[in-house]
Amino acid sequence: MHDQGLFSKSSKKPHIPNHPSNHSQGKPTVGCMGMGKMFLGEEMRPRSPRVNPDGANEVPYLQFPEMCRHDQLVHAVFTRQGGVSKAPYDTLNASYMTGDKPECVSSNLQIIKEAIGANELVFMNQMHGKEIFALRGERFEALGDPVDADAMITDQPQVALMVKQADCQAALLFDPIKDVVANVHCGWRGNVHNILGSVVGRMNSEFGCRSADLLAAIGPSLGPCCAEFVNYEQEFPEGFRRFMVREGYFDLWEISRWQLLEAGVAEDHIEVANICSRCRTDLFYSYRAEGVTGRFATVAMLKG
Numbered sequence: 467m468h469d470q471g472l473f474s475k476s477s478k479k480p481h482i483p484n485h486p487s488n489h490s491q492g493k494p495t496v497g498c499m500g501m502g503k504m505f506l507g508e509e510m511r512p513r514s515p516r517v518n519p520d521g522a523n524e525v526p527y528l529q530f531p532e533m534c535r536h537d538q539l540v541h542a543v544f545t546r547q548g549g550v551s552k553a554p555y556d557t558l559n560a561s562y563m564t565g566d567k568p569e570c571v572s573s574n575l576q577i578i579k580e581a582i583g584a585n586e587l588v589f590m591n592q593m594h595g596k597e598i599f600a601l602r603g604e605r606f607e608a609l610g611d612p613v614d615a616d617a618m619i620t621d622q623p624q625v626a627l628m629v630k631q632a633d634c635q636a637a638l639l640f641d642p643i644k645d646v647v648a649n650v651h652c653g654w655r656g657n658v659h660n661i662l663g664s665v666v667g668r669m670n671s672e673f674g675c676r677s678a679d680l681l682a683a684i685g686p687s688l689g690p691c692c693a694e695f696v697n698y699e700q701e702f703p704e705g706f707r708r709f710m711v712r713e714g715y716f717d718l719w720e721i722s723r724w725q726l727l728e729a730g731v732a733e734d735h736i737e738v739a740n741i742c743s744r745c746r747t748d749l750f751y752s753y754r755a756e757g758v759t760g761r762f763a764t765v766a767m768l769k770g
């Protein structure tokens with residue numbers, strides 16, 4: 467039976483929770499998450515251990531069911547809730563680059579770190595480019611300032627990789643055999659660069675992974691309901707045209723899924739959140755919906 471959860475397995479026709487065109491599909495459920503009290507009365511299905519089993523921190527986050535099955539991986543998709551920032555950055559803004567007060571962002575990053583039990587968070591100056599930062603062997607403390615990149619890969623435990631987003635995708639890749647994790651910032655320019663394919667290639671060539679072993683997950687981001695590109699003929703390659711769901715609107719989730727499949731990731735290893743950030747500004751930041759706003763955090767870490 468098709469899983470109607472927010473974090474259902476990949477589906478060719480994404481289910482958009484609470485989207486006006488989708489009301490006939492019934493009330494969505496949450497597959498698996500840390501704290502669910504803010505989810506509009508939707509049914510909770512806590513199918514996996516919480517990242518913080520003590521419940522010491524009340525910050526809510528979402529998790530992907532398949533990735534939850536691997537104890538050596540910690541991951542969390544944070545929402546905009548549970549932080550200290552004021553409007554229009556309310557409240558868990560993870561980016562210093564938005565105009566928010568730095569002290570609020572620092573407090574929010576501390577909240578995120580405590581929620582997942584990380585000592586340090588690594589994040590990037592996200593460039594909408596194709597640079598990949600591979601963190602191997604070296605001590606995190608030696609890194610200094612954030613690097614200019616859009617993807618991070620590591621085999622180092624206790625290094626929490628964070629991507630900040632407001633409509634762009636954060637895509638997680640995890641090799642449960644080799645214990646390697648990647649976190650990718652992928653907006654439409656990332657799709658044009660096929661950064662997902664490049665990251666899979668780098669995991670294989672540099673970390674000894676096999677595409678067939680990888681698990682992948684695409685988080686809340688701009689959905690086909692809202693991903694309008696007026697200049698798509700100039701901006702998108704011809705090969706993206708078949709992902710146009712109506713004039714000027716593209717299914718970026720499907721483009722990413724296709725790029726992962728092309729890179730050799732197995733179809734049943736790809737999870738898609740199917741949550742549109744622009745439709746759900748109650749839960750997430752959306753650049754398209756709000757303009758000046760915060761960035762929510764997706765984090766992954768090997769426990770070691």
Ligand SMILES: [Zn+2]
Binds near residue numbers: 688690744
């Ligand atoms: Zn939408």
